[in-house]
Amino acid sequence: MSFAATVTAEDLDRDPDPILARLREEEPVAWVPALQMWFVTRWDDVQTMEDHPEIFSACTEPSFLARTLGENMLTLDPPACTRLQKACKPPFLRAGRSGSFAETELPALCDGLIESMREDGEADIIAGYAALVSAGSLATVLGLDAYDFREVWDWCEGLCAGVANFEQEPEAFAVGRRAADAVEAAVLARLDELRERPEACGLLHILQADQNLSAAEIVNNVRLMISGGINEPRDGIGLVVWTMLSDDGLRQQALGSPAAMRRLVDEVLRRYTPVGTITRTTTRETELGGVRLPEGVLVSGILRAANLDPARFRDPERLDPTRTEGGNAAFALGVHRCIGEWLGRQEIRIGAERLFRNLPGLRLHPEEKVTLRGFEFRGPKSVRVVWDA
Numbered sequence: 412m413s414f415a416a417t418v419t420a421e422d423l424d425r426d427p428d429p430i431l432a433r434l435r436e437e438e439p440v441a442w443v444p445a446l447q448m449w450f451v452t453r454w455d456d457v458q459t460m461e462d463h464p465e466i467f468s469a470c471t472e473p474s475f476l477a478r479t480l481g482e483n484m485l486t487l488d489p490p491a492c493t494r495l496q497k498a499c500k501p502p503f504l505r506a507g508r509s510g511s512f513a514e515t516e517l518p519a520l521c522d523g524l525i526e527s528m529r530e531d532g533e534a535d536i537i538a539g540y541a542a543l544v545s546a547g548s549l550a551t552v553l554g555l556d557a558y559d560f561r562e563v564w565d566w567c568e569g570l571c572a573g574v575a576n577f578e579q580e581p582e583a584f585a586v587g588r589r590a591a592d593a594v595e596a597a598v599l600a601r602l603d604e605l606r607e608r609p610e611a612c613g614l615l616h617i618l619q620a621d622q623n624l625s626a627a628e629i630v631n632n633v634r635l636m637i638s639g640g641i642n643e644p645r646d647g648i649g650l651v652v653w654t655m656l657s658d659d660g661l662r663q664q665a666l667g668s669p670a671a672m673r674r675l676v677d678e679v680l681r682r683y684t685p686v687g688t689i690t691r692t693t694t695r696e697t698e699l700g701g702v703r704l705p706e707g708v709l710v711s712g713i714l715r716a717a718n719l720d721p722a723r724f725r726d727p728e729r730l731d732p733t734r735t736e737g738g739n740a741a742f743a744l745g746v747h748r749c750i751g752e753w754l755g756r757q758e759i760r761i762g763a764e765r766l767f768r769n770l771p772g773l774r775l776h777p778e779e780k781v782t783l784r785g786f787e788f789r790g791p792k793s794v795r796v797v798w799d800a
């Protein structure tokens with residue numbers, strides 16, 4: 412029996428790296444019956460998938476993404492996805508709404524949240540801080556900041572329940588549906604306001620970028636941003652803060668300059684790869700890494716395994732912000748590379764920096780043992796910290 416045939420979803424959820432390391436070594440393109448997918452674990456093969464969207468299509472069947480969010484840029488291939496990406500990406504670049512947001516509003520958002528918890532002397536920074544920094548950032552850049560950031564967080568959780576509903580539980584789909592309806596109502600109401608009274612925000616940019624975008628297209632793609640663009644910076648902040656609290660050398664280096672902090676963020680994202688996979692379907696029979704793949708099968712390009720491939724990164728499990736091997740796959744490598752990458756990086760860097768700047772004596776709670784969970788999306792369940800009152 413092949414090793415891949417013994418892999419279970421629970422084991423991947425708990426501790427994927429040793430499993431992926433063995434697959435990469437022994438069966439780099441392997442059918443995993445427990446997930447009904449082919450797993451691709453070597454850097455070069457994941458890159459090949461990304462280079463050939465005409466063979467490895469994002470238009471998968473089944474697609475929990477399309478079912479919960481409606482058709483969106485990540486369920487389409489070029490050229491259909493291209494016009495959506497062109498309209499939606501600019502607000503998330505430095506030259507767009509995200510640039511001014513990151514300069515002044517983001518540090519202020521972080522400082523306000525820190526002030527509100529300072530007297531407590533302790534917090535779980537995942538739920539109490541990072542989730543709200545992420546929800547608040549996306550909501551503000553889009554122009555949905557009239558909503559309570561906790562409500563925006565709830566939309567994210569609801570959408571994710573539907574998107575990750577591999578067991579096909581009716582209740583999880585219903586939760587996803589309710590969140591999708593709430594986002595639709597919020598976006599449509601805001602678009603009406605912006606048509607009446609334009610105000611600089613991400614939604615206004617998207618509305619004006621392409622007259623041919625329908626309201627449903629805008630709604631579906633905002634749902635995609637909310638389902639993917641909040642969890643990940645949250646996990647990124649948690650991972651970077653945990654790393655800095657666990658290693659004095661890395662912390663001192665990172666707090667030395669913004670450039671050093673940027674390098675640490677990049678390296679932590681490589682090492683832990685919070686978005687672990689890309690899911691595609693073959694449009695025809697093909698060969699990858701010497702293995703024949705039939706037409707119409709699901710193929711998972713494992714970004715986490717590519718980022719820990721020793722053929723690409725020396726001593727890959729070691730955190731080394733001074734690496735020179737080249738870019739990593741944390742934001743993917745192909746036509747669906749993350750549109751929120753620039754903003755996501757600022758949220759993580761500034762979100763972590765402000766904690767260290769404002770909370771003297773910041774350290775892990777003596778009883779905290781940080782554990783990472785998840786396979787497709789992986790991050791710390793909690794990062795409990797204390798500081799000097």
Ligand code: HEM
Nearest residue numbers: 484485636640643644647686689742743747749750751755
């Ligand atoms: C640390 C933070 C983040 C990480 C690690 C991350 C990672 C990723 C990855 C790996 C993909 C590719 C998925 C695939 O090909 O199947 C992706 C796509 C995407 N991300 Fe992010 N992301 C982050 C933050 C954000 C933020 C802040 C936004 C807000 C807009 C966002 C919005 C999107 C969208 C809309 C796509 C789909 C792009 C397309 O289909 O062309 N992400 N992200």
